[in-house]
Amino acid sequence: MTVEDVEAGWEDRWRDFHRPVAVGALWVGPPWASPPTELIPVVIDPGRAFGTGGHATTRLCVEVLQELPPASLLDVGCGSGVLAIAAAKLGHAPVTAVDADPAAVDATLRNAAMNDATVAAHVGDAATAPLPAARAAIANIALAAVEAIVPRLDVTVVVTSGYLGRDRPDLAGFRHTGRRTLDGWAADSWERE
Numbered sequence: 001m002t003v004e005d006v007e008a009g010w011e012d013r014w015r016d017f018h019r020p021v022a023v024g025a026l027w028v029g030p031p032w033a034s035p036p037t038e039l040i041p042v043v044i045d046p047g048r049a050f051g052t053g054g055h056a057t058t059r060l061c062v063e064v065l066q067e068l069p070p071a072s073l074l075d076v077g078c079g080s081g082v083l084a085i086a087a088a089k090l091g092h093a094p095v096t097a098v099d100a101d102p103a104a105v106d107a108t109l110r111n112a113a114m115n116d117a118t119v120a121a122h123v124g125d126a127a128t129a130p131l132p133a134a135r136a137a138i139a140n141i142a143l144a145a146v147e148a149i150v151p152r153l154d155v156t157v158v159v160t161s162g163y164l165g166r167d168r169p170d171l172a173g174f175r176h177t178g179r180r181t182l183d184g185w186a187a188d189s190w191e192r193e
Contacts, residue, residue: 020035026040026041026062027041030044043114044082057140058083058161059182064187065086065087068092071135072092072093072094073136074096074098074134074138075138078099081104081107085117088117098121098123098131100126102123105121127148131152131153134154135156137155137157139158139161143163143169146163147170151171156192158189163185164186168186168188175191
């Protein structure tokens with residue numbers, strides 16, 4: 001076994017991939033970047049959680065969030081908290097976030113505090129755990145998880161994403177109301193029938 005030299009700065013190189021994005025009235029970016037004054041900042045340090053805001057599915061969900069009237073909201077599979085925090089900053093309340101990964105819930109709570117956003121976040125398996133009722137839910141998770149979890153939610157409106165544009169969830173009890181695509185990914189809007 002040989003030991004090779006490691007390039008200086010390797011431990012911070014991931015930051016090169018966490019770039020800010022502007023989506024409508026919101027700016028989503030890392031704490032080391034400065035948001036433009038004309039946009040609402042959502043500062044995200046993902047830590048060990050998934051999500052910086054730059055992925056197409058997250059950007060699509062942020063677009064749709066800006067069109068929903070402010071109301072109670074549930075973020076299923078919150079990751080680093082991007083969508084829950086964006087919702088809170090857009091006036092949605094109360095905002096509840098759930099994720100099966102404790103590191104994701106920790107990141108969501110840390111990021112919410114950094115953004116002065118009120119978000120309640122809990123560890124739980126959204127496929128089996130009790131979830132609070134809300135007017136709206138957002139689920140930027142894998143297609144199979146969307147299909148398993150969304151029908152059990154007590155919500156009126158749902159935004160789903162996390163899957164390719166060639167896929168479309170089959171959601172019992174919900175009527176499809178819209179679709180957006182970006183870079184081969186999709187986000188769908190639904191209303192309870």
